[in-house]
Every structure is written in C-alpha cells, then in structure tokens.
Amino acid sequence: AQSVAQPEDQVNVAEGNPLTVKCTYSVSGNPYLFWYVQYPNRGLQFLLKYITGDNLVKGSYGFEAEFNKSQTSFHLKKPSALVSDSALYFCAGQNSGYSTLTFGKGTMLLVSP
Amino acid sequence: NAGVTQTPKFRILKIGQSMTLQCTQDMNHNYMYWYRQDPGMGLKLIYYSVGAGITDKGEVPNGYNVSRSTTEDFPLRLELAAPSQTSVYFCASRQWVGTEQPQHFGDGTRLSIL
Numbered sequence: 001a002q003s004v005a006q007p008e009d010q011v012n013v014a015e016g017n018p019l020t021v022k023c024t025y026s027v028s029g030n031p032y033l034f035w036y037v038q039y040p041n042r043g044l045q046f047l048l049k050y051i052t053g054d055n056l057v058k059g060s061y062g063f064e065a066e067f068n069k070s071q072t073s074f075h076l077k078k079p080s081a082l083v084s085d086s087a088l089y090f091c092a093g094q095n096s097g098y099s100t101l102t103f104g105k106g107t108m109l110l111v112s113p
Numbered sequence: 114n115a116g117v118t119q120t121p122k123f124r125i126l127k128i129g130q131s132m133t134l135q136c137t138q139d140m141n142h143n144y145m146y147w148y149r150q151d152p153g154m155g156l157k158l159i160y161y162s163v164g165a166g167i168t169d170k171g172e173v174p175n176g177y178n179v180s181r182s183t184t185e186d187f188p189l190r191l192e193l194a195a196p197s198q199t200s201v202y203f204c205a206s207r208q209w210v211g212t213e214q215p216q217h218f219g220d221g222t223r224l225s226i227l
Contacts, residue, residue: 009153032213043117043203043218044156051213090155099144099163100171101216105155 002027004093006104013081014112021076021107023091030096033074035065038088038106047089050074061085081111115139119204119219126194126226134189134222136204143209145187146216147171147179149200156203162187164209194226 003026013019025031032051036044048059055067065076074091091104120135138145143164148156148171158171162181176198178190187206191198201223205216 034215036215036218041220043220044205044216045218046215049213049215100146100158100161103148103156105153 002093002095002098002102004091004102004104006089006091006107008107009105010108010110012110012112015083016080019076019078019081019085019109019111021089021091021109023074023076023104024072025074025091025093026072027093027095027102032094032096033065033067034092034101035059035063035074035076036090036092038090044090047076081109083111083113085109086111117204117206117217117219119202119222121222122220123223124225126191126224128194128196128226130194131190131192132194132224134191134202134204134224136187136189136219137185138187138204138206138217139185140206140208140217141184142206142217143184144207144216145181146205147177147187147189148203148205149173149198150203150221151200159189159202191224196226198224199226200224 005024034049035047038044050057050067058064092101094101117138146161147159157173160179162168201221203221205218207216208214
C-alpha cells in the first residue's frame, strides 16, 4: 500500500525567510513524487515532480524539493518566501506501476509580511 | 485553453436526491479521476478511468457511480445523497504517456447535502 504523510498541519514563516514543507512517503518500488498547491476555491496546481535522476528538483514559482531515499522524504523548499506563497500544499506519490496517486493531508503555509 | 471543466460549481441537495457532477477535458487525456476533499483529510480517490469504457474503483467509491463513454467526459453520479457526501469534489486528468505526468485539476464542485 502507498502512503504519504505531511506531519505539519500548518507552517508559519515571515516573508523573505526560507521555507520548508515536509513530506515523507511509503511507496514500494521506484516512487514518483509530486507537489501541488491549492489556492482558495481553486483546484490543485502542479508545482514539481521527482521521477528519477537528480535528488534536487526545481519547479514553478521558485520552489524546489529534495528527494532523500534513505529518509523516504521529499521536502518542499523555497529560499525566500513571499506573502503570495500562502496556500495549501499537497504532497503526493505513486509507485511506478500504479495509475493512481496517494495524497498527503495537506499543509497550510502562511507567510506573514 | 479550458483544461478541465467542472459543473456546477456549487449545489445544495436534499437527503435522498440524486445528481450528476459533470467533468469534461479538452486535452485528449486518457486518464481521468474523481476525488473528494474534506477538511484536514487531503484528497480521497473515488473512481478513475484509464480510457473510454474503462472505469475502476478508488479508495471511497460507495454511494457513487461513474461512466466514461467518451475521452472528454467523466460524469460522477450520486444516486441517494447522504449528509456524509457533503464535500468538495475535484475532477482531474492526465496524459497517457508514462505514469509520471502530472494530473490537471478542475476548480471543483462544492456540494452540500441537507
């Protein structure tokens, strides 16, 4: 069975500071991992993905994520947070042989001015 | 450049009523998905389809039905609405080529059952 955990319900950070949103996974075989962002009253938007290759993945809006196989983690990072980054962030994963994604419960990111 | 379109955006139903949530995509994606989102619970997969005429159950299929007669459309049917089905429903699609393609989401249908 696949599972994805986001241990923090909410992350608070000041504008200009670095941010990290945590994600751990339990996916058999080779994992495919994704980050999505959701703004109020909108659907999820794709940010970035890890399939294979470099452990540091760069995505949209200056976000990046680090894949760590030994710690089974895929944390989302950004060097300098913006107020406009405030949103709900979802980590998701799947086994390479699956057709479906398993989502974490989501982490609310609040960036204060 | 519509992407995934869901209708209606909002709906209030009475217990026992039925309705169909519509989803259509214009990207010629073979895979389509229905999720429900409840506060603090993430997204739960209801049903999915890998192509026209092929559907399969997800994690929480009870109380729902789907059909996929065309590549573009993937409607979700609630036959006997129950308060537990109050939720936000999202439809998504992705390309056929490889399992690594991201899903594209509609903006959701907010459903209340009273």
